[in-house]
Amino acid sequence: MAKDLGFFQKVYEVAKVIPYGRVTSYGAIARYLGAAGSARMVGWAMNASHNQDDVPAHRVVNRLGLLTGKHHFSGTNLMQQLLESEGVVVIDNQIQDFEKLFWDPTLELKS
DNA sequence: ATTCTGACGTGGG
DNA sequence: CCCCACGCCAGAA
Numbered sequence: 033m034a035k036d037l038g039f040f041q042k043v044y045e046v047a048k049v050i051p052y053g054r055v056t057s058y059g060a061i062a063r064y065l066g067a068a069g070s071a072r073m074v075g076w077a078m079n080a081s082h083n084q085d086d087v088p089a090h091r092v093v094n095r096l097g098l099l100t101g102k103h104h105f106s107g108t109n110l111m112q113q114l115l116e117s118e119g120v121v122v123i124d125n126q127i128q129d130f131e132k133l134f135w136d137p138t139l140e141l142k143s
Numbered sequence: 144a145t146t147c148t149g150a151c152g153t154g155g156g
Numbered sequence: 157c158c159c160c161a162c163g164c165c166a167g168a169a
Contacts, residue, residue, distance in 0.1 A: 039166080058151055062164095068152090070164045075150035080167085094151060101150030 039065065043077035044084050046137050050091045053118040054135040055127060057095040064137040075101065090114040097130030 046061050058074040067073060074092075078101065081087035090111040094100045102111035102125060112122045121128040 059153095062151080067164080070166090071151040072149060072163095073151090073165055076166065078150055089150080092150080099150090104150055 039067070039073060040077040040080055043074050044081060044087045046141070047078070047081065047087045047089065047092060049137070049141060050088055050135055053120060053133070055091045055093055055097070055115070055120065055130070055133050056135045056137065057093060057097075059095050060134075060136050060138065061092070064141065079104065088114075091118075093127060093130075097127035097134075099125040099127070 042065050043061055046056075046064060050056055057071075058078075059068075059071040062068055062071040062074045065074075078087070078089045078092055081089050089101065090099075090105065092101075099111050099115070099122065102109060105111045105114075107113075112125065115122050115127065120133060127133060
């Protein structure tokens with residue numbers, strides 16, 4: 033599978049696999065897709081993910097665990113609310129225990 | 144067709 | 157330790 037899928041679709045596939053209450057970074061996904069230096073594209077893909085309902089973009093943050101794209105969500109802190117709703121503690125756009133909640137597709141999926 | 148921008152990341156000073 | 161600049165590639169104007 034995933035042969036007809038473009039870069040965006042691949043990102044969606046990975047994002048969909050992110051476990052509940054877990055988070056990952058754009059760079060991690062990009063690296064998993066083989067586009068290590070193209071972390072930006074992952075974010076761009078996420079932007080288009082608005083079309084996809086199964087893509088939990090709120091679980092994807094930058095490598096610092098900051099909700100950089102929260103402004104792109106409906107409200108201003110909808111992203112934070114969604115994360116907290118999953119048990120993720122977010123303070124001032126910063127995910128607490130980010131290292132602990134971090135989910136690396138390269139390590140977990142690594143298919 | 145060209146130009147610019149963008150939800151990042153890494154490296155260098 | 158903090159600040160600045162560059163790289164990456166795809167979509168939109």
